[in-house]
Amino acid sequence: MNGILIIDLILLALLLITAVATVEVRNLFAAAMISSIYSLLMACFWTSMDAVDVAYTEAAVGAGISTILLIGTLVLTGSRETVRKAVHWPALLTCLAAGAVLIYGTLDMPAFGDPNAPAQQHPLYSGYTQQNIVKSPVGKSHENVEAYNAAQAEAQAHAEHEGEHAEHHDFYHGHVPNQVTSIIVDYRAFDTMFETCVIFTAGLGLIVLLRGRKGNPLRGGLL
Amino acid sequence: MKDNVLMRIAARWNMPFMLIFALYTQTHGELGPGGGFQSGVMIAAAFIVYGMVFGGHEMRRIVPRWVTDIAAGLGVLIYAGTGVYCMLMGYEFLDYTAIMPGNPGGGAPWGMTSVEYGVGITVAAVMITVFNEITEGTAPEDSTIIMEKQ
Numbered sequence: 001m002n003g004i005l006i007i008d009l010i011l012l013a014l015l016l017i018t019a020v021a022t023v024e025v026r027n028l029f030a031a032a033m034i035s036s037i038y039s040l041l042m043a044c045f046w047t048s049m050d051a052v053d054v055a056y057t058e059a060a061v062g063a064g065i066s067t068i069l070l071i072g073t074l075v076l077t078g079s080r081e082t083v084r085k086a087v088h089w090p091a092l093l094t095c096l097a098a099g100a101v102l103i104y105g106t107l108d109m110p111a112f113g114d115p116n117a118p119a120q121q122h123p124l125y126s127g128y129t130q131q132n133i134v135k136s137p138v139g140k141s142h143e144n145v146e147a148y149n150a151a152q153a154e155a156q157a158h159a160e161h162e163g164e165h166a167e168h169h170d171f172y173h174g175h176v177p178n179q180v181t182s183i184i185v186d187y188r189a190f191d192t193m194f195e196t197c198v199i200f201t202a203g204l205g206l207i208v209l210l211r212g213r214k215g216n217p218l219r220g221g222l223l
Numbered sequence: 224m225k226d227n228v229l230m231r232i233a234a235r236w237n238m239p240f241m242l243i244f245a246l247y248t249q250t251h252g253e254l255g256p257g258g259g260f261q262s263g264v265m266i267a268a269a270f271i272v273y274g275m276v277f278g279g280h281e282m283r284r285i286v287p288r289w290v291t292d293i294a295a296g297l298g299v300l301i302y303a304g305t306g307v308y309c310m311l312m313g314y315e316f317l318d319y320t321a322i323m324p325g326n327p328g329g330g331a332p333w334g335m336t337s338v339e340y341g342v343g344i345t346v347a348a349v350m351i352t353v354f355n356e357i358t359e360g361t362a363p364e365d366s367t368i369i370m371e372k373q
Contacts, residue, residue: 052256056248060261064268065350068275072357181253185335185342189317193302196342200299203349207292210356 004048011045028079032070039063053180227276234276241269252339253332259339263346271354279358288355291348298345305337 018038025031039062046055110117185192245265252258274282305317312321319334 053258056256056261060264060268065264065271068268068271069353069357072271072275072354075358178253178255180256181258181335181339182331184258185338186319186331189306189338192338192342193299193306193317196299196302196345199349200295200345203295203345203352206352206356 008045008048011041011048015041015045026081028074028077028081029071031081032067032074035070036063036067039066053178230276234272238269238273241265241272245269249339249343250336253335259342260346262339263343263348264350266343266347267350267354270351274354274358279355282351283355286351291351291355294344294348295352296345298341298343298348300341301344302338302341305334305341309334 015038018034018041022031022034022038025034039058042062043055043059046052046058115121242265245262248257248265249259249262252262270282270286273285307316309318309321310316312324314321317334317338319330322330322333324330
C-alpha cells in the first residue's frame with residue numbers, strides 16, 4: 001500500500017460523506033455549497049489519477065460556474081426545502097438499476113492502472129502513467145514497477161536510435177504536446193464544433209424563451 | 224450584498240486574477256491542461272461574481288447584452304470559419320495543414336488556438352447570458368443576491 005492510494009481512499013471517503021450530506025441537508029444554500037465542495041474533492045481525485053484536464057474542467061465547471069448558477073436560481077426559488085417525502089421506491093429502484101447497469105458496463109474495461117492496457121503501452125504516453133501503474137491492484141506492484149522500468153528503457157533506446165535524425169524526428173507526430181487538446185480539437189474537431197453549437201443553441205433558447213417575459217424591466221438586447 | 228464590505232472587496236480583488244488566469248488557460252490550452260471551455264467558464268464566473276455582488280445591472284453596464292449576444296454567435300463563427308478557411312485553401316474541413324501547407328504538423332497549433340478562441344468566446348458569452356436570463360425577473364435593484372432574504 002503506497003501513500004497515493006491512502007490519499008485516494010481518504011478523498012473517496014470524503015466524497016461519499018459530501019454526497020450524502022448534499023442530499024440530506026435541508027437548507028438549499030448549504031446544499032449548493034456542499035455540492036461545490038464535492039466537485040472540488042472530485043477535482044483533487046482526478047488530479048491524483050493523472051487526469052489533469054478533467055480535474056481542470058471539474059474545478060472550473062463543477063465547483064465554479066454551476067455553484068454560481070445554482071445560487072442564482074435559489075434567489076428565485078427560495079432556499080428552504082419545503083416538502084420531504086418518504087422514500088420513493090420506484091425512483092430508488094430505477095436509480096439502483098441504472099447504477100448496476102453502469103457498473104456492469106465498466107467490467108469490460110481494463111483494471112485501473114493495468115500495465116497491459118492499450119493506453120499504458122503507447123511509447124509516447126507511457127511516461128505520464130507511472131503513478132497509475134504503481135497503484136494498480138492487478139498483480140504485485142513491484143512487478144508493475146519492473147514492467148514500467150523495462151518499458152521506459154525501451155522507449156529510451158528507441159529515442160537514442162532516432163537520435164541521429166533528431167532534427168527530422170517529429171516526436172509529437174504533428175500534434176501539440178497536450179494529447180487531450182490534440183484529440184478534442186484536432187482528431188475530433190468536428191465533434192467539438194457541434195458541442196460548441198449545442199452551447200450556442202442553449203444560450204439562444206434561453207434568450208428566446210426567457211427574454212421576452214412580460215413586465216420584464218430588463219427587456220432589450222438584440223432580440 | 225453590495226453593502227457588505229467583505230463581499231465588495233473580495234469580488235473586486237478577485238476579478239483581475241480570475242481574468243488573467245482565464246487568459247492563461249486560453250492561450251496555454253494546446254501546451255498544458257486547459258483550453259477554450261475552461262477559460263470561457265472562468266471568464267464568465269469572474270463577471271457573474273461581480274454581478275452577484277454589485278447587481279446584474281452593474282454587470283450589464285460592463286458587459287452589455289448586445290456584446291454577449293454577438294459574442295455567442297461570433298465564437299461559433301470563428302470555429303466554423305477556421306474550417307471553411309481550410310476548405311478554401313483546398314484541404315478538408317478543419318484540416319489544419321491548410322494553415323501552414325509546407326510544414327506538416329506546423330499548422331495544427333495555430334488551427335487549434337484559433338478554434339479554442341472560438342469555443343472560449345461562445346462559452347463565456349452563453350454562461351453570462353444564462354446568469355442574465357435566470358436573474359431577469361427580479362427588479363434591477365433586487366437582482367443582487369441577498370442572503371438575508373432567506
